[in-house]
Structure formats: C-alpha cells, structure tokens
Amino acid sequence: MTNDAPPRIGDLLRIAAADAVPVVGGTDDASLDAPTPCAEYDVRALLNHLFNVVVNFQVLAAKGTPDFSETPDRLSGADWRELFGTETGKLVEAWSAPGADEGTSGAMGLPARTVGAMVLLDLTVHAWDLARATGRTFEPxxxxxxELAGEVERMAPMGREIKVFGEAVExxxxxxxxxxxxxxTGRDPRAR
Known part of the structure; x- marks a missing residue:
C-alpha cells in the first residue's frame, strides 16, 4: 500500500523555516533601510510584514480570527532575530497540530491547506526577497x-486581483x- 497523500503543511513549513530563519537571522541592522524586490517594502517593513504573517497564521492554523489591521514594529528590541525564530517555530507547531491543514480556515473561508500554502509561500518568497535585498542568495x-508550484498557479489570478502578485514575468x-x-508572483529572479 502506498501513501500518495501530499506532504503535511506543518512538515513543509518545518523545511521552509530551516531555510528562511537563517536568512532573517543573518540580516544586518545596517541594511534595514535597503529596498527590496517588493516595491512597497524596505527591508525593515518586509521583516515586520513577515513577522505579522508568521504570528497571524499561527491563529489561522487553529481556525481562529487573526488581526491583520496593523503591523507592529517587532524590530525595536535587540533580540528580534531570535524572536523571529521562536515565532516561526510556533508557526510550524501550529500547522503540525492534528487537523490544522484539514477543513476550512474559519476567518478566511478557504480550505485550510490553501491557507497553509499561503504562509508557506510568504516564508519562502519573502526569504528570497530579503536575501536579494541584502546581497545574498537563497534557494529553498x-x-x-x-508543493508550491501548483498552489501558486491556482492563487495567481486572485493574487493579481488583490495586488499581492504582480504580472507574471517571462x-x-x-x-x-x-x-x-x-x-x-511577478518577481524577476534574473534582474539585478
């Protein structure tokens, strides 16, 4: 008997976190004002956005109602890199809980697995954005x-409509x- 079930979101997030957390942790304070491939974010704003995603998607894993109404500055303390690692660990735990990637995510009204793929995508793509902005490489x-390839294709029309994806790059x-x-997602991986 073979198991053809897709990998669990918690397992995928654990793998993605192992790649992304060192990128965040290796970000120098001197680069916080640097531009990123996301035109609306400098490095500081991108890091705060990623923190906000990581914290709120913990709530979504538990089928709760997150609060995206504001993005607090989590980079004000000296230990923000360690805090990001801790919060990302909590994210992995939340999505590894039994049933987290099953059913519907209450607040978003989407299949829980799709919601889990959203945070997996943010963790992966924003780690690349951060690496690119700070002169590093990133290969997830x-x-x-x-796992993300098909999800991104499915999300792309909605992502473009709500302006979280740009037009596809040839x-x-x-x-x-x-x-x-x-x-x-609208990023040009070969642009410098």
Missing part, C-alpha cells in the same frame, strides 16, 4: 518549491522551478 528546498525555458515560481 525543492520539496517546498514542488523567463527562458532554462529557468529553474523556483525561478518560475518567483516569476508567477
């Missing part, structure tokens, strides 16, 4: 990229799976 685990046939994923 292929398992995460493979890439050559030699593009990697991760480059194609970035391009679908």
């Amino acid at each position: 685990d292929p398992v995460v990229v493979a 890439l050559p046939g030699s593009a990697t799976a991760f480059e194609r994923l970035l391009a679908t």
Whole structure:
C-alpha cells in the first residue's frame, strides 16, 4: 500500500523555516533601510510584514480570527532575530497540530491547506526577497518549491486581483522551478 497523500503543511513549513530563519537571522541592522524586490517594502517593513504573517497564521492554523489591521514594529528590541525564530517555530507547531491543514480556515473561508500554502509561500518568497535585498542568495528546498508550484498557479489570478502578485514575468525555458515560481508572483529572479 502506498501513501500518495501530499506532504503535511506543518512538515513543509518545518523545511521552509530551516531555510528562511537563517536568512532573517543573518540580516544586518545596517541594511534595514535597503529596498527590496517588493516595491512597497524596505527591508525593515518586509521583516515586520513577515513577522505579522508568521504570528497571524499561527491563529489561522487553529481556525481562529487573526488581526491583520496593523503591523507592529517587532524590530525595536535587540533580540528580534531570535524572536523571529521562536515565532516561526510556533508557526510550524501550529500547522503540525492534528487537523490544522484539514477543513476550512474559519476567518478566511478557504480550505485550510490553501491557507497553509499561503504562509508557506510568504516564508519562502519573502526569504528570497530579503536575501536579494541584502546581497545574498537563497534557494529553498525543492520539496517546498514542488508543493508550491501548483498552489501558486491556482492563487495567481486572485493574487493579481488583490495586488499581492504582480504580472507574471517571462523567463527562458532554462529557468529553474523556483525561478518560475518567483516569476508567477511577478518577481524577476534574473534582474539585478
């Protein structure tokens, strides 16, 4: 008997967190005002956005109602890098709980697995944004990229409509799976 079930969101988030947390932790204070591939965010704003996502998607894993009404500045304390690691660990735990990726996410009214894929995408793509903004490279685990590829294609029309994705970027046939994923979100992985 084979198990053809897709990987659990909690397992995928654990893999993604292992790649993303060091990128956040390695961000120097001197680069906080640097621009990012997300035109609306500098590095500081991107980090605060990512913190907000990580904290609120813990609530969504438990089918609760998150509060996205404001984005607090979590970078004011000296230990913000450690705090990000802690909160990301809580995110992984929340999505690893039995039933977290089943049914419907109450507040968003979407399949819980789709909501889990949203935070997986943010953790992955924003880690790339952060690495790019600070002169580093980032290559997520292929398992995460493979799981996100179909989700991103499904999310793209809605993502463009609500302005969280830009228009898709054309890439050559030699593009990697991760480059194609970035391009679908409106990022140009080959631009410098």
